[in-house]
Amino acid sequence: MGLRTFKGGVHPYDGKEISKEKPTKELKPQGEMVFPLSQHIGAPATACVSVGDTVLRGQKIAEAGGFVSAPIFSSVSGTVKAIEPRRVATGDLVNSIIIESDGQFIEKGFEGCEDYTNLSNDDIIKKIQEAGVVGMGGAGFPTHVKLSPNNPEKIEFIIANCAECEPYLTSDYRSMVEEPEKLITGMKIILQLFPKAKGLLGVEDNKADVIASLQQLTEKEPRITVVPLMTKYPQGGERQLIRACTGREINSKMLPADAGCIVDNVATINAIYTAIVEGKPVMDRIFTVTGDAVMEPRNYRICIGTSCKEILEAAGGYVREPEKLISGGPMMGFALMDVDVPTTKTSGALLCLSHDEVASYESTACINCGRCVEACPEKLVPSRLSKFSDYGDKEQFETWYGLECIECGSCSFACPARKPLAQSIKTMKKIVLADKRKK
């Protein structure tokens, strides 16, 4: 009793034990770094360096392409080698700045700010915007936009997404174990923007040590509360987290701010801390290399732009032949065609599996068992939606609330007929949304 959660969800094997105990290690990359110009939702950034330029670590190499966009910074010192399209984790070709590192990591000077309480709201948001902070849990939504809601006085809850519900990933966990003060200070900075809001740290109860230490650290912070959550996927889904922490529900047409909430994950709040207190832009992040095919699964503090291949080599390479490589976790990550893809602000993990369950199962007839309905955190009927998708029935797809799907994959996970439900729903969702945009 007492553990907060949402209705639905699934319990996949969590695989966190293979990487969670080892401390985070610094990884200094060598050679070529790739910085895709689109690492966030919104307009791509525009390069502000040219081929042949020398850059320092922390130097801006691309300007934000609009308000809903974010600038990009070099994480190494070196020379701009090329600006050309490169393949990224999602499989797309994205225009990227390629920098040859000189191995020196000479930093541009940063202006820290020990006492952020003197900063005005505008200053704080400006600094966050200028530091290129985006949602680092995977969505990549520019954080300064999130922190500028229409009615700031209506914001009642700032929720830190410390759930880390995606199996295998431990980067948020390590960060909360090793540098929890960053999270708490970051939260205090956000709370300063919203004087009426309360800060909630939503942590799944499989991280009991973190819950205990955060509770201790926030004892003297009247505005911050630790909320232990039931360990269940997708507990860290934005809508599910809001439901668990506040009892409020939002749908696809609403923003968290409509329910008086702002949600940011651990890595994002850490980036806010770094941007304000240390004055540094987003250059590094914590990254999990894990899976049964990796020699030494663990977390690294990487320079954004490092190739996954280099991180894998640092982790000792493969211990057995991998069958599937995933950028991110097993529930929502992208399968990679090649391990040589750059990390971005939103990449949290490289998962190497020696056995691909999806390929080993054959999909059979739907027996209408309803497990997808039980699993769906959005209370949808995935088996029916997937059928409408197969038939191309857009009208029924919308009537059965297909557009509410959060693409968490719980339905595909639960399906005993091994149907790729999430895949067909995602496809149909794209088609319907594209149609709407045309109108």
Place this chain on the structure above:
Amino acid sequence: MSDLLKVSSSPHVRAKDDTTRIMLYVILALMPTTIFGVFNFGLRALILVAVCIVTCVISEFLFEKAVGKKSTVGDLSAVVTGLLLALNLPFTLPYWQAVLGSIFAIVIVKMLFGGLGQNFMNPALGGRVFLVISFAATMTHFEFDGVAEATPLAVLKSGEAVNTLDMLIGRTGGTIGETSAICILIGAIILILLGVIDLTIPGFYICSFIAFLVLFGGHGWDSTFIVAHLCGGGLMLGAFFMATDYVTSPITPMGKVLFGICLGVLTGVFRIFGNSAEGVSFAIIFSNLLVPLIEKVTVPRAFGITRTKKPKEVKANE
């Protein structure tokens, strides 16, 4: 090496239960009932069970072979159909009739509509109703301990008293699998613990049936009468093993509730006002036909969609 990697859309992991395993769970849950049936009615019951299962599996295999489809007998659903059909037959039924019923269940009710997942009525019940209509005499001939006797429900219908304890244990006449309420409940508990079914459909079925009995049964709140009706006939077997058939019951949560109530009321109507003492098979089959309609009116509201929202939108359109 990189060109050997597998690529697919997320998620990249799957739960352990598959269709075959679920079917295996159902077979396991039916074992107490089957074993008791054989113990109750003797060797002939066992042979009848075997005949039905074998016929079902072979007819599915041959049909798929004939139409050039990939064989699906490995999913064990034909075994479940055969077993359930056998449990719904009197042990005295001639074997050839059981064979006909099995073929009807698989070929007509299941395969002609597209196989597993596509049939609109429960194949085993379809087969049983086909036999009841075609061979009324042998299908309603019940023997117990070597003596032909009426089923408890028929006795009850004619206004005489029945022994409810015998009915609970199953020491009465009836079909092979329907007599023992206790064995069926053990099976039901197995299914619930294994997560195969939940109590929604059986719960609403039984509750609405009791409500119907109290209101229209003519006995008011008479617990002996109610227990006799619950344990008699195919109600227990139907409620836990046939009404909960995934394929032919609604998938929407509210639809399951409506479906259960519909079953309870229909069973009541057939049993109290109908000519025959039995009504479960027909109630389930009839409700199976209502499933698409039930689902249409019970589309669940998605997470975060408020009830008041819809009428507002309609007004805006006007």
